[in-house]
Amino acid sequence: MSQPETPTLYEWAGGTEAFVRLCDAFYERVRADEVLAPMFAGMDAEHARYVALWLAEVFGGPAVYTTEHGGYPHMLSKHIGLAITEPQRRRWVNLIMDAADAAGLPDDPEFRAAFAGYIEWGTRLAVSNSQPGADPVRQAPVPRWGWGVAPPYAG
Structure with a gap:
C-alpha cells in the first residue's frame, strides 16, 4: 500500500482563496x-x-x-531603494501573523512553523535588498517553500 502524498503548504492552507483572505485581512491592518x-x-x-x-x-x-x-525580478523591483527598517519589518511580520489568525489559516504547529519561517526569511531578505547601495541578485525564481525546509542561501 502506498503512502498518500504530502500536500503542499498551498494545499494545506486552502489554496489561492486562503491567501486572498490572508492578504485582505493583512492590508486592512496595514492601512490602519x-x-x-x-x-x-x-x-x-x-x-x-x-x-x-x-x-x-x-x-x-x-x-x-x-x-x-x-x-521574482518584478517583486524585487518593488523593494529596491525602500530602505525598510527593522521596526517596519517586525510590524509587517506581526500584522501578517495576526491576519493569518483572522483569515482562518490552519493553526497547527507544523503549518504555522513553515509559514512563520518563510515570513521571517522573506522579510529579512526584503530589508537587506531594500537598503541604499544594496546589489541583490536580480534574476531568480520565486522561492518555493516547503514543510520545514528553507531554500539554500547563497550570500
Missing part, C-alpha cells in the same frame, strides 16, 4: 497601522491580490505571479 500605513499609502488597489498570488506561488501553488506579474 501608524508604522506601515505611510509606506503603503500609494499602493495599487490590486496590491493585496498580487501579494496573495505571490504567497500562493511561494507555498506551492500555481505560478500565476510569475506568468502574470513578472515573478
Whole structure:
C-alpha cells in the first residue's frame, strides 16, 4: 500500500482563496497601522491580490505571479531603494501573523512553523535588498517553500 502524498503548504492552507483572505485581512491592518500605513499609502488597489498570488506561488501553488506579474525580478523591483527598517519589518511580520489568525489559516504547529519561517526569511531578505547601495541578485525564481525546509542561501 502506498503512502498518500504530502500536500503542499498551498494545499494545506486552502489554496489561492486562503491567501486572498490572508492578504485582505493583512492590508486592512496595514492601512490602519501608524508604522506601515505611510509606506503603503500609494499602493495599487490590486496590491493585496498580487501579494496573495505571490504567497500562493511561494507555498506551492500555481505560478500565476510569475506568468502574470513578472515573478521574482518584478517583486524585487518593488523593494529596491525602500530602505525598510527593522521596526517596519517586525510590524509587517506581526500584522501578517495576526491576519493569518483572522483569515482562518490552519493553526497547527507544523503549518504555522513553515509559514512563520518563510515570513521571517522573506522579510529579512526584503530589508537587506531594500537598503541604499544594496546589489541583490536580480534574476531568480520565486522561492518555493516547503514543510520545514528553507531554500539554500547563497550570500
